[in-house]
Amino acid sequence: MQAVNTPRRAGPAAVPFAAGTGGRRGRPRGTSAREIEVISLRLFTERGFDETTVEDIASEAGVSRRTFFRYFESKSEILWYQFDDEVTQLRAAFDRVPARADVMTAIREVVVSVNHYGPEDVAELRARINLIGSVPALQASATQHYDAWERAVSDFAAQRRGEAADELIPLAIGRSTLAACRAAFDVWVRRGDAELTVYLDAALTALGGGFAG
Amino acid sequence: MQAVNTPRRAGPAAVPFAAGTGGRRGRPRGTSAREIEVISLRLFTERGFDETTVEDIASEAGVSRRTFFRYFESKSEILWYQFDDEVTQLRAAFDRVPARADVMTAIREVVVSVNHYGPEDVAELRARINLIGSVPALQASATQHYDAWERAVSDFAAQRRGEAADELIPLAIGRSTLAACRAAFDVWVRRGDAELTVYLDAALTALGGGFAG
DNA sequence: ACCGTAACGACACTGAGTGACAAAAATCAA
DNA sequence: TTGATTTTTGTCACTCAGTGTCGTTACGGT
Numbered sequence: 001m002q003a004v005n006t007p008r009r010a011g012p013a014a015v016p017f018a019a020g021t022g023g024r025r026g027r028p029r030g031t032s033a034r035e036i037e038v039i040s041l042r043l044f045t046e047r048g049f050d051e052t053t054v055e056d057i058a059s060e061a062g063v064s065r066r067t068f069f070r071y072f073e074s075k076s077e078i079l080w081y082q083f084d085d086e087v088t089q090l091r092a093a094f095d096r097v098p099a100r101a102d103v104m105t106a107i108r109e110v111v112v113s114v115n116h117y118g119p120e121d122v123a124e125l126r127a128r129i130n131l132i133g134s135v136p137a138l139q140a141s142a143t144q145h146y147d148a149w150e151r152a153v154s155d156f157a158a159q160r161r162g163e164a165a166d167e168l169i170p171l172a173i174g175r176s177t178l179a180a181c182r183a184a185f186d187v188w189v190r191r192g193d194a195e196l197t198v199y200l201d202a203a204l205t206a207l208g209g210g211f212a213g
Numbered sequence: 214m215q216a217v218n219t220p221r222r223a224g225p226a227a228v229p230f231a232a233g234t235g236g237r238r239g240r241p242r243g244t245s246a247r248e249i250e251v252i253s254l255r256l257f258t259e260r261g262f263d264e265t266t267v268e269d270i271a272s273e274a275g276v277s278r279r280t281f282f283r284y285f286e287s288k289s290e291i292l293w294y295q296f297d298d299e300v301t302q303l304r305a306a307f308d309r310v311p312a313r314a315d316v317m318t319a320i321r322e323v324v325v326s327v328n329h330y331g332p333e334d335v336a337e338l339r340a341r342i343n344l345i346g347s348v349p350a351l352q353a354s355a356t357q358h359y360d361a362w363e364r365a366v367s368d369f370a371a372q373r374r375g376e377a378a379d380e381l382i383p384l385a386i387g388r389s390t391l392a393a394c395r396a397a398f399d400v401w402v403r404r405g406d407a408e409l410t411v412y413l414d415a416a417l418t419a420l421g422g423g424f425a426g
Numbered sequence: 427a428c429c430g431t432a433a434c435g436a437c438a439c440t441g442a443g444t445g446a447c448a449a450a451a452a453t454c455a456a
Numbered sequence: 457t458t459g460a461t462t463t464t465t466g467t468c469a470c471t472c473a474g475t476g477t478c479g480t481t482a483c484g485g486t
Contacts, residue, residue, distance in 0.1 A: 011433090012432070012433055012434090013432070013433085023484080024431090024432080024483080024484080025430080025431045025432060025483070025484055025485085026430085026431040026432025026433055026481095026482070026483060026484080027431085027432055027433040027434065027480095027481060027482040027483055028432090028433075028482070028483065029432095029433065029434090030433075030434065053471090053472065053473090054472080054473070054474090055472085063434075063435090064434070064435050064436080065435095065473095065474095066434080066435065066436080066437095066475090067433080067434060067435075069473090069474065069475080070433080070434085073474085074473075074474075075473070075474090103424070104423060104424055104425075136356075136357060139356040139357065140353035140354060140356050140357070141353060142356060143349075143352040143353050143355060143356060144349060144352065144353070157424075166399075166400070166403070167400070168396055168397065168400045168412060168415060168416055168419075169416075169419055169424065171396035171399065171400065172392065172393045172396035172397070172416045172419060172420065172424070173424050175392035175393070175395060175396055176389040176392040176393055176420060176424075178392065179385065179388035179389040179391065179392040180385045180388070180389055182388060183381055183384035183385035183388055184381065184385070186379075186384065187379070187380070187381045187384065190379070199381060202381060203381055203382075203385045206381075206382055206385060207385065207389060207423065208423045208424070209423050210317060210420065210421045210422050210423035210425075211316070211317055211370075211382065211385070211386050211389075211421070212317075212423075224464095225463075225464060225465090236453085237452080237453080237462090237463080238452070238453055238454085238461075238462045238463060239450095239451075239452055239453080239461085239462040239463020239464055240450060240451040240452055240462085240463050240464040240465065241451070241452065241463085241464075242463090242464070242465090243464075243465065266440090266441065266442090267441080267442070267443090268441085276465075276466090277465070277466050277467080278442095278443095278466095279443095279444090279465080279466065279467080279468095280464080280465060280466075282442090282443065282444080283464080283465085286443085287442075287443075288441095288442070288443095427486105428485100428486085429484105429485085429486080430483105430484090430485085430486105431482100431483085431484085431485100432481100432482090432483085432484105433480105433481085433482085433483095434479105434480075434481070434482095435478105435479090435480075435481090436477105436478090436479085436480095437476105437477085437478090437479105438475100438476090438477090439474105439475080439476085439477105440473105440474090440475085440476105441472105441473090441474090442471105442472090442473080442474105443470105443471090443472090443473105444469100444470080444471085445468105445469090445470085445471105446467105446468090446469090446470105447466105447467090447468090448465105448466090448467085448468105449464105449465080449466075449467095450463100450464085450465070450466090451462100451463090451464080451465090452461105452462080452463080452464095453460105453461080453462080453463100454459105454460085454461080454462100455458105455459090455460085455461100456457100456458085456459085456460100
């Protein structure tokens, strides 16, 4: 149904020698995905997403436009550079859930546990979510990345229910869970009065209760 | 938070004189949004979305490339030409719900009632959902249109709960409802063994029950 | 010094989307 | 019939995202 996640990401040679120039072979990198991300995040918030060209970003990073596209397959992929890692964490956390725990409760606890951010990351996270929520081009690019996140949840639900992940209920659980989390993210960004985890817990508790009351 | 729905749609002069060339003033249209939609749907399924250029579509419709963009603001908007009308129906149906009906039950009944398609429309609906589900560029464009759909549900939930539509729970309800419906749509397209409404009802019943069991 | 390797830059190209403006094709009034 | 008005269309020129190709640069190893 949906295409497999594109393997292309990170740098020219995917996962080459972690960081550092230590003991590699050819010409060293002119920049890094992380550096491009930081530069872009600044330019996007200053001038706006559409008003920032790839040329602008590449120029500030000290590389050519062509090289930019060797680090990110599109301009909007920059903001998702980190997000994808969370999916890995999510799957790992699901694997550690005790066998007979209630499904929706387990999902809530896992999702909340994965979303503990240190105070030093909050500012950047806010900026990122803010951009994703306000720029249409970025909202559009979200779908692909959400798919992987949803599937992690669907896979867990399917396994516990003894069904396939593409059956109606596991599919609905995966997607509804993300939907509730996105609501939590948005409200958290708008009113910064509490921890993100508080909103996530509230949204997922309501989801698990069928939004009764 | 999210931009207001772009008003641009349909033809050059939005909602001019319905159809027909009856009693208008200037030069008559060379085509219609519906004609472009039919042509595009055919080309997309034959050659694929990415392999079909706007030039191809405009050419078959007998108009210039520039004129195409006077009917649709982008290539991927074509497939959503109809979908947006459902949002209007959705809001109208919500207005007819009895005052003290249970919220999630009402949502389920309204959504199901709006999604009754005649047998003559099923083939086209299938083709459309199939494309939307398989082409990344179309999945991306979905977000904007889903927003309006979700907000219709959120507004209803918020009103019944006496909250604002951008509060956590109404937001979560709106988005989770769409998430469950999308699951139903996808499974329905894949296995065509029952009516669409059956899948929608099942998914929304499960959502309203908190996916228990 | 030389070779292999990996990243980079330069160039050319397709295609989406936009702005500006003149030309076409209709209606309406004289 | 002619001319003014109105609406849509076509043409042209442009920006920018994204891709393919190929030569070049800068390293490490021998």
